[in-house]
Structures are given as C-alpha cells and as structure tokens.
Amino acid sequence: MMEDEYYYDVVVVGGGNAGLCAAQAALDLGASVAVLEKAPRDERGGNSALTGHMRFPYDSVDDLAVLMDDPNQDDLAVIHDRLPRRSKEDLWDEVMRTTAGKADKDLLTTHVNNAYPTIMWLRGKGHAWLPNVAATAGNTTQMAGRGYKLQERHYRNVERSGGQLHYETSMTEILVNSRGEVDGVRAIAPEGFRTIRAKAVILACGGFEANPEMRAKYLGAGWDTVKNRGVPYNTGDGINAALAVGAMPFGSFTSCHASPQDIERPAYTLPSSVPNGGVRTSRYAYPYSIMVNLEGTRFVDEASDVRGRTYAKMGWSVRAQTGGVAYQLFDAKARRFGLLEDYDRNNATGVTASSLDELAKKTGLDPEKVRATVTAYNAAIQPGKLDPNPFGLDGKRTNGLAIDKSNYSISIDEGPFEAYGVCCAITFTFGGLLVDAKTAQVQHTAGRAIPGLYTAGEMLGGLWHGNYPSGSGMMAGAVFGRIAGEHAARTAAANA
Ligand SMILES: Cc1cc2nc3c(=O)[nH]c(=O)nc-3n(C[C@H](O)[C@H](O)[C@H](O)COP(=O)(O)OP(=O)(O)OC[C@H]3O[C@@H](n4cnc5c(N)ncnc54)[C@H](O)[C@@H]3O)c2cc1C
Structure with missing residues (x-):
C-alpha cells in the first residue's frame, strides 16, 4: 500500500509557540502551510501552553500600556510606579550575565533587536499582556490568559489563515533530495506513515526534556529520573532527525x-x-x-x-x-x-x-x-x-x-x-541546532546552510547556557519562529 502523500509550500513540525509563529508568518506571505503536531487535539499547545510570560525590552510605560486591553488606572499606576524599565542594553546585559557571557552574540543581537517588534506583531494578531507584580514574579508582564490562551489564539489565527493542522502526527524523518535539498518529512499518524512534501521545513518540535535516555546521555547520570515540568512529547525527535541529515549541533547540551x-x-x-x-x-x-x-x-x-x-x-x-x-x-x-x-x-x-x-x-x-x-x-x-x-x-x-x-x-x-x-x-533543554542568526536556516556540519531547513524555539541552540532570564524561551521562540516562517515562505516562493 502506498503511503499517504501531502504537498505544501512549508511544513512546520511542532505546534508550540515557535511553530505557530512560524506558520503564521509563512501564511501571511501567502505560503500553503501544514503544522504537524504529535499530541492529540485535546493536548495541543506544547510547553508553550504551560507558560506565563515573555521577556522583552521596553523604554517607557507607553510601550507596555499599548499591549494591554483596556488598562485601568490601577494597571497604569502599577506599570508606572512599580515596574523597572528594561532597555535593549539591559536585556543584552542580563542574558550575558545569566549565561556567563556564553550566549551567541549573533543570535542575541537578533533576539534583542526583534523582541519588541515581535511583541507588537503578536499584539496585532490579538494577543494581550497584563502587569505582573506578584512577589514570586519572574517578569514584569504576563500574557493575558497565560500560555494556554496564547496558544488557543495562535491556533485560531493559523486555522483562519488557511493553515492545515495534522494532530497525532509525529515527524520521524527529514527527507532530502539528490541535490541535498530538504523536500519534506515522513511522519507517523495513527493510520500509519505519511509523507509530507514541502519546499521548506521548519523544525519547532522542542528539545529532549521528555526523553530520559537523551537526558542521561547529554545532561549526565541521574537526569534520566528527574521529573519533567513540561509535556511528555518533546523527546528530541527534531534534533535527532536533523543530526541524521548532517545538521550541526550547537549550544549547551550539558546544561538545561x-x-x-x-x-x-x-x-x-x-x-x-x-x-x-x-x-x-x-x-x-x-x-x-x-x-x-x-x-x-x-x-x-x-x-x-x-x-x-x-x-x-x-x-x-x-x-x-x-x-x-x-x-x-x-x-x-x-x-x-x-x-x-x-x-x-x-x-x-x-x-x-x-x-x-x-x-x-x-x-x-x-x-x-x-x-x-x-x-x-x-x-x-x-x-x-x-x-x-x-x-x-x-x-x-x-x-x-x-x-x-x-x-x-x-x-x-x-x-x-x-x-x-x-x-x-527539568523545564527544557538548551542544546539544539546551529542556525544562521538572520534567517534561522539550519547549518550543515560541512559549514554551509542546509537548503530548505529552518528551526526555532527550544530546538535552536546557542542562546542559553547554564541559566537564563525568565520569559526568554517564549520570546526567542516567537522571534526566531517568525523569522523562520518568513524565510521558509520566501524559499518556497523562489522554488515555485
Ligand atoms: C511549566 C513550564 C513553564 C514555562 N514557563 C515559561 C514562561 O513563562 N516563559 C517562557 O519564556 N518560557 C517558559 N517555559 C519554557 C517555554 O515553554 C519554552 O521555551 C517554549 O515553549 C518553547 O516553545 P517551542 O515551540 O519550542 O516548544 P513547545 O511549545 O514545547 O512545542 C513543541 C511542540 O512540538 C511537538 N512535537 C514534539 N515532537 C514532535 C514530532 N516528532 N512531530 C510533531 N510534533 C512534535 C510537541 O507536542 C509540542 O507541541 C516554560 C516551560 C514549562 C515546561
């Protein structure tokens, strides 16, 4: 029996925040897009659905007020009186401080420069923020409805824009043609294997925090038995599939x-x-x-x-x-x-x-x-x-x-x-793939880009080492997801 085959301009693997930002950005440029998600429909959302906030720079109270739906006087007083300002330089410094200077400078430049514009892009798509001053707060704002509602809004937007969602569909292999170009993925669904052909593939299927074997291998003895704060689906499938086609690992595989x-x-x-x-x-x-x-x-x-x-x-x-x-x-x-x-x-x-x-x-x-x-x-x-x-x-x-x-x-x-x-x-792993910091295109161990392959979110290595400032994972996922989606859509259009 022939495997089911599907054809799209762009296929996104993983329906977390990074994947859905990528899907939306590609859809906005007119690409046909499929999102493959390992979880069933009722458990969609990834680790992103469990989150609270994104960390971004802002210069003034106005930069925050514009992110809130109907801010009341109390909210405005809180952001005016109690929240510290955070410039781009502050964000750069605190990432460098928490990572002991090991964050990749090219990636961090892209992250810092694009964080607030990406927040405004999300704002334009119906997302909103609230001030956050709890004693245990890690950040000055939180997403309205937290990560769960953010993910629901992402899914609604992607569906309305024509994105095709394939649940219970786990990517198992990246397909590469004789010219070395990525031209799709293979995936397993309850009905069997599927081949999903695409002109560009965006990997956004998380790290290996849910995989005890990989945790022990990379993080060390004893990490196989720690509990996982996140979803049980992020088992390193994307990293393993990418390494199998020659992708360059990057970042800290020994910390998380x-x-x-x-x-x-x-x-x-x-x-x-x-x-x-x-x-x-x-x-x-x-x-x-x-x-x-x-x-x-x-x-x-x-x-x-x-x-x-x-x-x-x-x-x-x-x-x-x-x-x-x-x-x-x-x-x-x-x-x-x-x-x-x-x-x-x-x-x-x-x-x-x-x-x-x-x-x-x-x-x-x-x-x-x-x-x-x-x-x-x-x-x-x-x-x-x-x-x-x-x-x-x-x-x-x-x-x-x-x-x-x-x-x-x-x-x-x-x-x-x-x-x-x-x-x-464990929350999530830091080791991932090497990308071009401007395009999120995955790099080959031979020192060149892999045609048609992009990544974002937890899978992108090099930003975090040993520690990180809270709210950075979701922000980086949105920044690089959006960039990956735009570049993947352009690649698809160029190869139409
Ligand atoms: C409890 C918790 C709280 C957190 N709070 C915050 C916070 O407040 N702020 C912050 O910045 N970060 C937070 N983080 C970290 C944050 O969740 C991640 O940095 C971010 O969600 C990563 O987004 P992502 O899209 O890469 O991964 P995810 O959101 O995890 O999405 C990956 C998706 O890929 C799917 N998948 C996995 N394998 C496959 C496969 N083979 N085929 C198809 N699909 C696959 C998964 O099911 C999942 O839906 C938190 C994490 C946890 C666990």
Missing part, C-alpha cells in the same frame, strides 16, 4: 533549565490540566527563604540575584542534594510580606509549626541541625533595609557564613514557622 518544584509534583504536565491556570507546581519564593537539605544545611546562596535570573539554575542545586530534595524555610514575616500567596493558591506541599524543633520533626529533619543552621543564619544578617522586591535587589545580606545569602535575608525567628518541600524538575 531546571527549577525548584513541589516535592509532590507529577512526572509531567499536560496542557489540558491548565486551561484556567491549573495548579502550578513552581516554588519560587526561595529567594526569601533559606533552603536546607536533608542534613539540615544550607547549600546555595538563595538570592544571588532576583528570582527571574536564578530559578532556571536553582533546580541543579536542589538536585545535587541527598535524595534530590530540599526544604524552603520561612517564618511568620513571609506571610506579612505576602510572599506565600502563590503557594497557598497552588496547594504547596508544606508543614507549619509553632517552633523550629517541631517544624524540623514534621519534615523529618534533625532539629538540632536545623536550629544550628537557623541560629547561625540569623546571627549573620547584616543591618540594612529589607525589600522583598522581585525586580530589584535589596542588598540585605549575611556575612561570615560558609555560604552567604546576598539579598532578602529575612530572619527566621518568629513563629509560626513553615517548611515547603521541593525537588528539581
């Missing part, structure tokens, strides 16, 4: 985004669990806590920077502890500052006790060790004003500890005391 998550979080997350926000398992009040391991000892500077610039590497610190777990300790002041509202809303796994000894016993920690750690910490706190602000450092630090805490050092001396259990869960 991994953050502190509720100790009881499930093994992965499906988009259908979050249409109204869902129960979120991130435990990001840690900069205002001290974190102790099962030995009752602190193991990391909980606040070397604001939470939005430390959380993506903080999972690594937690994973390195006995059992891969830790406890975040707070006293009564945390509630007065409103730092645990997110935990209450999302059923955080924790215990409360009137004394530290009782708290330690309830968590199974040694009371003597916990008492010693807390006493030493309290004694080391330096004078200065405490300001638990998610967007600025207060310099309220400790001095003289084996591991000092650099900011937000709130003494732990007033009951009731609270402890929240956390584990490490």
Whole structure:
C-alpha cells in the first residue's frame, strides 16, 4: 500500500509557540502551510501552553500600556510606579550575565533587536499582556490568559489563515533530495506513515526534556529520573532527525533549565490540566527563604540575584542534594510580606509549626541541625533595609557564613514557622541546532546552510547556557519562529 502523500509550500513540525509563529508568518506571505503536531487535539499547545510570560525590552510605560486591553488606572499606576524599565542594553546585559557571557552574540543581537517588534506583531494578531507584580514574579508582564490562551489564539489565527493542522502526527524523518535539498518529512499518524512534501521545513518540535535516555546521555547520570515540568512529547525527535541529515549541533547540551518544584509534583504536565491556570507546581519564593537539605544545611546562596535570573539554575542545586530534595524555610514575616500567596493558591506541599524543633520533626529533619543552621543564619544578617522586591535587589545580606545569602535575608525567628518541600524538575533543554542568526536556516556540519531547513524555539541552540532570564524561551521562540516562517515562505516562493 502506498503511503499517504501531502504537498505544501512549508511544513512546520511542532505546534508550540515557535511553530505557530512560524506558520503564521509563512501564511501571511501567502505560503500553503501544514503544522504537524504529535499530541492529540485535546493536548495541543506544547510547553508553550504551560507558560506565563515573555521577556522583552521596553523604554517607557507607553510601550507596555499599548499591549494591554483596556488598562485601568490601577494597571497604569502599577506599570508606572512599580515596574523597572528594561532597555535593549539591559536585556543584552542580563542574558550575558545569566549565561556567563556564553550566549551567541549573533543570535542575541537578533533576539534583542526583534523582541519588541515581535511583541507588537503578536499584539496585532490579538494577543494581550497584563502587569505582573506578584512577589514570586519572574517578569514584569504576563500574557493575558497565560500560555494556554496564547496558544488557543495562535491556533485560531493559523486555522483562519488557511493553515492545515495534522494532530497525532509525529515527524520521524527529514527527507532530502539528490541535490541535498530538504523536500519534506515522513511522519507517523495513527493510520500509519505519511509523507509530507514541502519546499521548506521548519523544525519547532522542542528539545529532549521528555526523553530520559537523551537526558542521561547529554545532561549526565541521574537526569534520566528527574521529573519533567513540561509535556511528555518533546523527546528530541527534531534534533535527532536533523543530526541524521548532517545538521550541526550547537549550544549547551550539558546544561538545561531546571527549577525548584513541589516535592509532590507529577512526572509531567499536560496542557489540558491548565486551561484556567491549573495548579502550578513552581516554588519560587526561595529567594526569601533559606533552603536546607536533608542534613539540615544550607547549600546555595538563595538570592544571588532576583528570582527571574536564578530559578532556571536553582533546580541543579536542589538536585545535587541527598535524595534530590530540599526544604524552603520561612517564618511568620513571609506571610506579612505576602510572599506565600502563590503557594497557598497552588496547594504547596508544606508543614507549619509553632517552633523550629517541631517544624524540623514534621519534615523529618534533625532539629538540632536545623536550629544550628537557623541560629547561625540569623546571627549573620547584616543591618540594612529589607525589600522583598522581585525586580530589584535589596542588598540585605549575611556575612561570615560558609555560604552567604546576598539579598532578602529575612530572619527566621518568629513563629509560626513553615517548611515547603521541593525537588528539581527539568523545564527544557538548551542544546539544539546551529542556525544562521538572520534567517534561522539550519547549518550543515560541512559549514554551509542546509537548503530548505529552518528551526526555532527550544530546538535552536546557542542562546542559553547554564541559566537564563525568565520569559526568554517564549520570546526567542516567537522571534526566531517568525523569522523562520518568513524565510521558509520566501524559499518556497523562489522554488515555485
Ligand atoms: C511549566 C513550564 C513553564 C514555562 N514557563 C515559561 C514562561 O513563562 N516563559 C517562557 O519564556 N518560557 C517558559 N517555559 C519554557 C517555554 O515553554 C519554552 O521555551 C517554549 O515553549 C518553547 O516553545 P517551542 O515551540 O519550542 O516548544 P513547545 O511549545 O514545547 O512545542 C513543541 C511542540 O512540538 C511537538 N512535537 C514534539 N515532537 C514532535 C514530532 N516528532 N512531530 C510533531 N510534533 C512534535 C510537541 O507536542 C509540542 O507541541 C516554560 C516551560 C514549562 C515546561
């Protein structure tokens, strides 16, 4: 029996934010476009559906106000008074700071220069933003309806523009003709294999965070058993298929985004669990806590920077502890500052006790060790004003500890005391494919572009290393997805 064959100008593999931005950009230029999505219709959206925000530069309050549907006076006051400005230079600096200077400069130039114009492009397609000032916020704005609604709007737009959606269709192979040009993909659907011919292929099917074998291979021993914050579908299929046709791997394959998550979080997350926000398992009040391991000892500077610039590497610190777990300790002041509202809303796994000894016993920690750690910490706190602000450092630090805490050092001396259990869960992988930073075209190991092959989103390597500023994955996915879609459509038109 012959395999089903389909013909399009552009085929996009993966219906996350990067893939749908690519599809939309190609459709806008008149290309016929198919999107292949591994998940069933009810679980579409990818990791993108689980997100909250995008990080972009803006010069003024007006740049933010224009992104909001009917901003009220409170919203405007918030963005005017409480949100810091973020210039393009600021964004460049914080990416370089979080990646220890390893972000690829060409990619970052494209990212920084195109971020706000891409936000305005999305705004023109019906997306909107809200101010975000929660104590655990990683960013100054969040998408209206979060990632789930963003993805629903993307899908609606792509369908209205004539894009063809193939669900439960997993790309298994990239097809290359005798001239070395990519001319389609092979995919497996419930009915069997399909050949989808196209003049250009855009790979946007995520990293390998959901693949235990690849996690162990690239990230190292023990990463096979970590929990996955994201969807179970991103198993490195795109990276493997691209490597098989000679694509050049690029970026950090030995690091990834991994953050502190509720100790009881499930093994992965499906988009259908979050249409109204869902129960979120991130435990990001840690900069205002001290974190102790099962030995009752602190193991990391909980606040070397604001939470939005430390959380993506903080999972690594937690994973390195006995059992891969830790406890975040707070006293009564945390509630007065409103730092645990997110935990209450999302059923955080924790215990409360009137004394530290009782708290330690309830968590199974040694009371003597916990008492010693807390006493030493309290004694080391330096004078200065405490300001638990998610967007600025207060310099309220400790001095003289084996591991000092650099900011937000709130003494732990007033009951009731609270402890929240956390584990490490992977968010997404950083290693991917080498592209031309201006076109998102995938490069061959031989040092030339692969004709007809583009990539975007988690699959694009070279931007993030070891850490990253929150909200950057979605932004980069939109920036490079749009660029990939435009260039793929032009390639298709040139080969018509
Ligand atoms: C819980 C969580 C919260 C996050 N919050 C944020 C945030 O607030 N801001 C931010 O910037 N980033 C956030 N991230 C990271 C962000 O999700 C990613 O950087 C971004 O979504 C990547 O977009 P993408 O389109 O590359 O991947 P995805 O959105 O994951 O899309 C990839 C798609 O490809 C499909 N697919 C996989 N294999 C195949 C195949 N073989 N064939 C066809 N389809 C395939 C998948 O099913 C999926 O739908 C978060 C991630 C998680 C897990």
